Amino acid sequence: MTDRALRLGTRRSKLAMAQSGRVAEAVRQVTGRPVKLVEITTYGDTSREQLAQIGGTGVFVVALREALLRGDVDFAVHSLKDLPTTPHPDLTLAAVPLREDPRDVLVARDGLTFAQLPKGARVGTGSPRRMSQLNAYARSHGMHIETVPIRGNIDTRVGYVHNGELDAVVLAAAGLNRIGRIGEVTDFLAVDTVLPAPGQGALAVECSASNADLAAALGELDDSFTRVAVTAERSLLAALEAGCSAPVGALADLLADGQIANEMRLRGVVGTTDGSELVQLSTTGPVPETEDQALALGRELATEMLAKGAAGLMGERAL
């Protein structure tokens, strides 16, 4: 490899720039080469439509991938949860760095927690997955909330609480943390209440499959447990034939016997957006040692969820 600067393709949002800046620094350290950020606008950044309507799948990544394939940039950083589950034949997922907090959080007026929201509280989220699980929780706890579809970048969404339009919004902890606004969280939602999106809190570092040297160098940033966990979560999503805007939650974690983590648990949920029906299951197996084993765990849970009627619940896309 030469000493030419590596070009990192990134979206321009504050979140994307924060994520890319951190990865750029890590890549500088492992390669010893300068890294320069190349800003690219994606359809998801310019469209004002609801994500559930434009389909979600890939809207934030297509333009970055095109730049990679044209050779305009050497590698790209995505939020893993925005990446389609089908592998791209000409691109390599070179690294999945250590995941940070995967949870969803509430930012509410007056420091309110979710359980403290008053009757009729207006809770903003553009995610059918969040709506589904928030509404299901409210129904089973005698709460009355109204989920309100919103979108926009993190500052826009939190702004709806500060300007009084909404009582609360639900976002990913990881996103708020990366842009330095984690201090505004008023409640960290337990994953038993709202299971995160598959891959939430993790990043994806992608490069051209033809650049094996670069893929190997970027591979230094990979965290092997994060990699197997998100592989299982995304395999579940793929086997349910759902996209990143579907009402599907998934989370893999380790179960420890004493000091030694010897099993991985994969939890999954699918529901109608009104929360009237949920299919929520988990499966446990040995910690996968290969990608194939991680994929198998996701498929196994999907089969069980489909047997309980998961497919029928996902058809409903109305907001």
Ligand SMILES: NCc1[nH]cc(CCC(=O)O)c1CC(=O)O
């Ligand atoms: N869909 C947009 C998006 N993609 C990744 C994140 C957050 C960071 C992450 O999950 O890694 C967000 C914002 C959000 O869901 O609040």
